[in-house]
Amino acid sequence: MDIMDKPLTKNILPDRAFATLADYESTGGYQGLRQAITQLQPKEVRQWVKDAGLRGRGGAGFNTGLKWGLVPEKKTNDTKHYLVVNADEMEPGTFKDRFLLERDPHQLIEGIIIAAYAIQANTAYIFLRGEYHLAAQRLTHALQEARTKNYLGEHVLNTGFSLEIHLHTSAGRYICGEESALLNALEGKRATPRAKPPFAVVSGLWGWPTVVNNVETLCNVPHILQYGVEWYQSLGRGLDKGTKLFGVSGRVKCPGLWELPMGTPIREIIEEHAGGMQDGYKLRGFLPGGASTDFMLPEQLDVLMDYDTVAKAGSRMGTGTIIVLDDKTCPVQMVLNLEEFFAQESCGWCTPCRDGLPWTVTLLKDIIAGHGRMEDLDTLAGLTRMLGPGNTFCALAPGAMEPLQSALKYFRADFERYIVGHNVVMEPA
Amino acid sequence: MDELIEKSGFEGLSPTEIQEITAEMGHYEDKTAASIEALKIVQKHRRWVSDPCLVAVSELLGISTAQLEGVATFYNLIYRQPVGKTVIHYCNSVTCWMMGAERVREQLCRHLNVKLGEMSADGEYTVLPIVCLGACDHAPVALVGDQLKLDLTDNAVNEILKR
Amino acid sequence: MASIEIDGNTYNVTDGNNVLSACLSLGLDLPYFCWHPAMGSAGACRQCAIIQYKDAEDTRGRLVMACMTPVSENMRISLAAEQAHQFRSDNIELLMTNHPHDCPVCEEGGECHLQDMTVMTGHIVRRFRGKKRTHQNQNLGSFINHEMNRCIACYRCVRFYDEYAGGKDLQVFGAHNNVYFGRFEDGALESEFSGNLVEVCPTGVFTDKTFSTHYARKWDLQTAPSICVHCSLGCNIAPGERYGELRRVANRYNGEVNGYFLCDRGRFGYGFVNSLKRIRVPRLNFQAMASAAAAKMQFHDLLKSAKGVIGIGSPRASLEANFALRSLVGEENYFLGLENTEHTLLSAIIKIMRDGGIHSPSLREVEQADAILILGEDVTHSAPRLALSLRQAVRNASFELAETMHIPKWQDAAIRQLPGHVRSPLFIASICATRLDDTAAETYRGSPEDIARLGFAIAHCLDGSAPVPESLSETEQALVTTIANGLKQANRPLIVSGTTCASLVVIQAAYNVAKALPSKGSHLTFTVPECNSLGVAIMGGKPLQKAFERVSNGSADSAIILENDLYRRASNRDVDLFLQTASQVVVIDSLENKTTEKAALLLSAATFAESEGTLVNNEGRAQRYFPVYPATEPVLGSWQWLASVMENGQSLHHDAITAACAESILGLSAILQAAPRADYTVEGSKIPRQPHRYSGRTAMHADIKVSEAAQPTDMETPFTFSMEGDTAQVQPSLLPVIWMPGWNSNQAINKFQEEIGGHLRGGDCGKRLFEASGTLPWFNNIPAAFKPDPKFWRIITLPYIFGTEELSLQSTPVAERLPHFSVRLNPLDAEKLQVVSGDPIEIADPAGTAILEVTVQIEKTMPQGLLGVTAGRPEFQPMQSCSQVKLKKLIRESPP
Numbered sequence A: 001m002d003i004m005d006k007p008l009t010k011n012i013l014p015d016r017a018f019a020t021l022a023d024y025e026s027t028g029g030y031q032g033l034r035q036a037i038t039q040l041q042p043k044e045v046r047q048w049v050k051d052a053g054l055r056g057r058g059g060a061g062f063n064t065g066l067k068w069g070l071v072p073e074k075k076t077n078d079t080k081h082y083l084v085v086n087a088d089e090m091e092p093g094t095f096k097d098r099f100l101l102e103r104d105p106h107q108l109i110e111g112i113i114i115a116a117y118a119i120q121a122n123t124a125y126i127f128l129r130g131e132y133h134l135a136a137q138r139l140t141h142a143l144q145e146a147r148t149k150n151y152l153g154e155h156v157l158n159t160g161f162s163l164e165i166h167l168h169t170s171a172g173r174y175i176c177g178e179e180s181a182l183l184n185a186l187e188g189k190r191a192t193p194r195a196k197p198p199f200a201v202v203s204g205l206w207g208w209p210t211v212v213n214n215v216e217t218l219c220n221v222p223h224i225l226q227y228g229v230e231w232y233q234s235l236g237r238g239l240d241k242g243t244k245l246f247g248v249s250g251r252v253k254c255p256g257l258w259e260l261p262m263g264t265p266i267r268e269i270i271e272e273h274a275g276g277m278q279d280g281y282k283l284r285g286f287l288p289g290g291a292s293t294d295f296m297l298p299e300q301l302d303v304l305m306d307y308d309t310v311a312k313a314g315s316r317m318g319t320g321t322i323i324v325l326d327d328k329t330c331p332v333q334m335v336l337n338l339e340e341f342f343a344q345e346s347c348g349w350c351t352p353c354r355d356g357l358p359w360t361v362t363l364l365k366d367i368i369a370g371h372g373r374m375e376d377l378d379t380l381a382g383l384t385r386m387l388g389p390g391n392t393f394c395a396l397a398p399g400a401m402e403p404l405q406s407a408l409k410y411f412r413a414d415f416e417r418y419i420v421g422h423n424v425v426m427e428p429a
Numbered sequence B: 001m002d003e004l005i006e007k008s009g010f011e012g013l014s015p016t017e018i019q020e021i022t023a024e025m026g027h028y029e030d031k032t033a034a035s036i037e038a039l040k041i042v043q044k045h046r047r048w049v050s051d052p053c054l055v056a057v058s059e060l061l062g063i064s065t066a067q068l069e070g071v072a073t074f075y076n077l078i079y080r081q082p083v084g085k086t087v088i089h090y091c092n093s094v095t096c097w098m099m100g101a102e103r104v105r106e107q108l109c110r111h112l113n114v115k116l117g118e119m120s121a122d123g124e125y126t127v128l129p130i131v132c133l134g135a136c137d138h139a140p141v142a143l144v145g146d147q148l149k150l151d152l153t154d155n156a157v158n159e160i161l162k163r
Numbered sequence C: 001m002a003s004i005e006i007d008g009n010t011y012n013v014t015d016g017n018n019v020l021s022a023c024l025s026l027g028l029d030l031p032y033f034c035w036h037p038a039m040g041s042a043g044a045c046r047q048c049a050i051i052q053y054k055d056a057e058d059t060r061g062r063l064v065m066a067c068m069t070p071v072s073e074n075m076r077i078s079l080a081a082e083q084a085h086q087f088r089s090d091n092i093e094l095l096m097t098n099h100p101h102d103c104p105v106c107e108e109g110g111e112c113h114l115q116d117m118t119v120m121t122g123h124i125v126r127r128f129r130g131k132k133r134t135h136q137n138q139n140l141g142s143f144i145n146h147e148m149n150r151c152i153a154c155y156r157c158v159r160f161y162d163e164y165a166g167g168k169d170l171q172v173f174g175a176h177n178n179v180y181f182g183r184f185e186d187g188a189l190e191s192e193f194s195g196n197l198v199e200v201c202p203t204g205v206f207t208d209k210t211f212s213t214h215y216a217r218k219w220d221l222q223t224a225p226s227i228c229v230h231c232s233l234g235c236n237i238a239p240g241e242r243y244g245e246l247r248r249v250a251n252r253y254n255g256e257v258n259g260y261f262l263c264d265r266g267r268f269g270y271g272f273v274n275s276l277k278r279i280r281v282p283r284l285n286f287q288a289m290a291s292a293a294a295a296k297m298q299f300h301d302l303l304k305s306a307k308g309v310i311g312i313g314s315p316r317a318s319l320e321a322n323f324a325l326r327s328l329v330g331e332e333n334y335f336l337g338l339e340n341t342e343h344t345l346l347s348a349i350i351k352i353m354r355d356g357g358i359h360s361p362s363l364r365e366v367e368q369a370d371a372i373l374i375l376g377e378d379v380t381h382s383a384p385r386l387a388l389s390l391r392q393a394v395r396n397a398s399f400e401l402a403e404t405m406h407i408p409k410w411q412d413a414a415i416r417q418l419p420g421h422v423r424s425p426l427f428i429a430s431i432c433a434t435r436l437d438d439t440a441a442e443t444y445r446g447s448p449e450d451i452a453r454l455g456f457a458i459a460h461c462l463d464g465s466a467p468v469p470e471s472l473s474e475t476e477q478a479l480v481t482t483i484a485n486g487l488k489q490a491n492r493p494l495i496v497s498g499t500t501c502a503s504l505v506v507i508q509a510a511y512n513v514a515k516a517l518p519s520k521g522s523h524l525t526f527t528v529p530e531c532n533s534l535g536v537a538i539m540g541g542k543p544l545q546k547a548f549e550r551v552s553n554g555s556a557d558s559a560i561i562l563e564n565d566l567y568r569r570a571s572n573r574d575v576d577l578f579l580q581t582a583s584q585v586v587v588i589d590s591l592e593n594k595t596t597e598k599a600a601l602l603l604s605a606a607t608f609a610e611s612e613g614t615l616v617n618n619e620g621r622a623q624r625y626f627p628v629y630p631a632t633e634p635v636l637g638s639w640q641w642l643a644s645v646m647e648n649g650q651s652l653h654h655d656a657i658t659a660a661c662a663e664s665i666l667g668l669s670a671i672l673q674a675a676p677r678a679d680y681t682v683e684g685s686k687i688p689r690q691p692h693r694y695s696g697r698t699a700m701h702a703d704i705k706v707s708e709a710a711q712p713t714d715m716e717t718p719f720t721f722s723m724e725g726d727t728a729q730v731q732p733s734l735l736p737v738i739w740m741p742g743w744n745s746n747q748a749i750n751k752f753q754e755e756i757g758g759h760l761r762g763g764d765c766g767k768r769l770f771e772a773s774g775t776l777p778w779f780n781n782i783p784a785a786f787k788p789d790p791k792f793w794r795i796i797t798l799p800y801i802f803g804t805e806e807l808s809l810q811s812t813p814v815a816e817r818l819p820h821f822s823v824r825l826n827p828l829d830a831e832k833l834q835v836v837s838g839d840p841i842e843i844a845d846p847a848g849t850a851i852l853e854v855t856v857q858i859e860k861t862m863p864q865g866l867l868g869v870t871a872g873r874p875e876f877q878p879m880q881s882c883s884q885v886k887l888k889k890l891i892r893e894s895p896p
């Protein structure tokens, strides 16, 4: 395939540890920045990105240009704006941002500079997961390179625009990925989410207007600026535009990550790119976009991977990294593993999440241990409603309920078998 | 710098630590923001954050000890108890769990003769679970110190502990 | 106003509010935990769920949190919808998964917001079968118990302690369902407002440790509306009694004064009432007397045989007691029990308050200020509750900014998060560091003269016609300009000063600044030493020294001393001389002290808890306290002892004294409106002090007597020592116990307010005695700058919340918080004397005679040449007569 079809990964080659600045520049790197900063007004950059139809790759899928446009105009010189990169990737089953960070750090940096220019931020922070040591190393190095080339620092490319980027490495908590909790974490506080409104674009980091964007989102930006809106729009196969990193993990032949057009059918991703199920395993279901998405079933393989189509099929595209459930893994135990994760990662701020998730875990453990009762399934179903969207302070708990509610729907028999005592014991490998 | 050492009121923080923390403070509008990095800096030098260190850091940052403790106890990667020279974080999230994380844990604990969170007798290792390390296509995985170890097979112990 | 529809009914509610507050204001029941009327919304507990409909057609609606939803015109909501009701009940079920069902042994039981809300939501069946998480508790000092297992993680404690009250040592630790609210390590909570945790916590995590030692259920406490006697602010309190013992003090809401909060001195200082130092029987020449009747007789005879009787009043006794004394001895023989300086200061303050033309604000009004200058006070220690209000006032600028960003005031975290930490400026000029410095825009430290000079200079900077001090330093001048600008730009600037500096010029400078302010909304408030300092100052009278003269010059031979330990006010020598010279000394007081030791006739007086009276707070508000339980003979109210020896006095009622006082003293006529007369009834009966559930009355004295003793009757107030009587129609400011069906905790106050957080229906307690009018000329008595004397140190008394006030010091838990006995010294002075913190020094009078030995504490912010001592500590009494002292390093031989 033409590298124009794989803008995000064109510099990521199997035999290359990572793209150096020279590698990056050799394929047109930093041209998008030059275009934006020397030819366009910030407003125009926002318009381009909005028109391109880039939607946030952090999971929620909000139009990126639109989000940038919500930042109020700077009225005085003592007003500050901030850009924050959400590189806290911690959703189980998600491994796309680490790939981009480690293998092509300059792509992200260029995206940051353009985005910062678009929202008139003079300081940006990369909020990086603490466990991503290699990414930290490569980013630090790349930032230094960018500084020496005047892509970064005072008077970027001799324009009036200045930008400093700081790398912040986190100390680990899934909730730090939630954008308002992330801001609290960045301020050195406990990472509990903030009430919305006000949204970060109005009052974010230290109260200033702040845009939080996902790593992959920002990686798209340089290419939109370099090749234009029309080109970008031509990349999608479904309703959404551009390409996306899609991944598959679990018992498939070749688990991995591929840059594919938005709207690629799930079947193609699992069967062609991931090589289908390993021998001796059948596909029972899958989580299409990370741990906090609803299970889908093999009958839904032909659904196209774009935000609205997957939503219509009863789940969410989320991070676009698929977790496969095979027929030898017990869905109840898999859900227990997920809920243990969410219960542990709850920030402890709001009641339903803080106390509802541990109860969910207790019930699932009871069921698996053979102490379950039929009415426990109603209790679980009740909890999925109780912890649903809008009921909790942030979206962690509703996310946690998605795999559970769909498992109760699709794999109810597996739950019941434990309860009536006829369970065929299935243990993970 | 001398003045800062005096200000921290705790001779226990080394000049290097103070320097590194002070540098971090410069990255933010507000000193509090360096809390997490400060704790990590202390940890880089001493593996864990003892009570006196916590007090010293809070003084350096000009925040209350209680506030810093609130932060320190919130995050997964801040250790408020001693850990081994190398911390082995094995991933126990969904894909790794499916692909054999339990086996990895069991082998490590048996080999090092520790429970989760304990330090091995020689002070070399501590084994802890961690959430998804973002390498699910190579499950099961573990983070050994700052090295990511992929595709841990039945021979996890060898792969992890070999130098 | 906005019109909204709730479950089919239309209501008009205040705009800009959140729906929870609006519903509660309407008297509807909606459960909540994390929201607090004074602290705004957090959205954490998810208990206040309701259904909000998009429009008239929408039938499904969506679940929202009422506390996080702004009221909007024509909004349609439902509290009753099944989905919302179910959610609220389920939410309680979740809270209960870990909550220990230990209500029978929990001290919150019976006034527990969690119990109330649980019942309200209808959650009754437990489905959770797992284990509960458990925690270890901490020792948080002598005031507060800690029982973390009961925690429902509403985050109110840290939001109050840390954010609202500025405390530093209480935090939340951990994450997920393992969150822990406590200190970094065991130890006393440092905030002066820690006691409010008892009421802020909706369950039994933080409870009153002083109450634990003699615990009774809320419904078994007998209570009367009362006023705190431990400083001049007059916070409203609800003291509770059982078995003739005062058991605790809880907050009593007053929308103008203390609102929802008290300070720890006020809450935990009550122990003196039960103290072993109480004078329980009258004594004649140190011999206990058989009865009150015998003592009255003796008193009578003594007065009859006297050649000249003078009366010494007291700023900690009620107006009525003081007035009774004045009536008994005659105006010309009555002396305010104040030494000269204090007398001068209080007289000046009264003059300014009455004739200076500047409004003296209530605490509610203080909280509205948008720029503040404190001149010479450390309010946290001199008038603690005021500090809490000032802390809130500093937030006003952020509320204004938030409004421009369309962030409502109740979005608490969002407002605390606004850029640049915008604050309304607070400027503090004080002797040395104060507890409010962390919120101050600028601080200045200096001697009283220097503070006054700063004030004069600010006034001059604001208004060129005000007199100007000479030779201010450049930094001082710059500070003056900054402060003047900050005050000038404000719409509601506030000047705070008081008697702490013991300096008339400081008070005058404060007036000049207030007068110079351009804003019509300027306020000026003074803190004064005691609970009725302002009352006696209004009453007027001569200072203590004049009383001494009357005895020394032989024009009087007998003295009646009313609730006043003269040794706290004058030098040992002067008081000794006075008491020895007087041939007959009658002392009326409730606690043993050095003066009572010298009394020939000592009359056992009731405390505030067992008698009634009117106090005037620093704002000029007259408030009445009522006996919580009857004084048992031979203890009588001071006014009753005095009345007993007046003509017709035996039949004199308290109301008559109040009336006579109001009639004969200019400025006190409004005290009649501070509370109703004793014949006031509601629906034909008096107001019961005992709640309807008060248990065991018939059996309480069964160990003594089988038949039920008659309840004592209260002839003096509208209250009865009984549970009989209707409370439903009683006006809220007179309610002894705040209670509503379904609302057993103090949060029932919601039901009695005009609007949540606003005034009580029917008016808040108390009556302001006057409004400022007129204007006074500029004060121009500008002092010279203070110059440290190389040989002498000037003594500066500094107030301290625990220890300075006489009565609370007799409460054991407060005494435990007394700081180490020491003096504070500037580091350079210490260097000169070659001492370090902890070293002993010798204090000598100017002539060089050693007075006392004490340890030194180096205080960076103490100006050179000043020696700081904690006010009111008996240990310092020997140096009372010196204003200057010599210091010498003491070489102690180190022990072998």
Ligand SMILES: Cc1cc2nc3c(=O)[nH]c(=O)nc-3n(C[C@H](O)[C@H](O)[C@H](O)COP(=O)(O)O)c2cc1C
Binding pocket: A055, A056, A057, A058, A059, A060, A061, A062, A064, A086, A087, A088, A089, A090, A091, A174, A175, A176, A177, A178, A179, A180, A212, A213, A214, A215, A217, A218, A394, A395, A396, A399
């Ligand atoms: C519990 C939770 C965890 C999240 N974790 C991440 C994350 O790790 N990385 C990320 O980019 N977004 C994460 N998000 C989404 C962010 O809140 C936010 O929507 C995103 O960073 C916005 O960037 P985008 O518009 O570029 O997608 C998370 C959201 C929630 C509720």
Ligand code: SF4
Binding pocket: A175, A192, A193, A345, A346, A347, A348, A349, A350, A351, A353, A354, A392, A393, A394, A395, A396, A397, A398
């Ligand atoms: S849903 Fe509530 S407790 Fe859970 S992470 Fe979000 S805010 Fe925290």
Ligand code: FES
Binding pocket: C020, C031, C032, C033, C034, C035, C042, C043, C044, C045, C046, C047, C048, C049, C065, C066, C067, C068
């Ligand atoms: S009171 Fe509304 S969420 Fe707590």
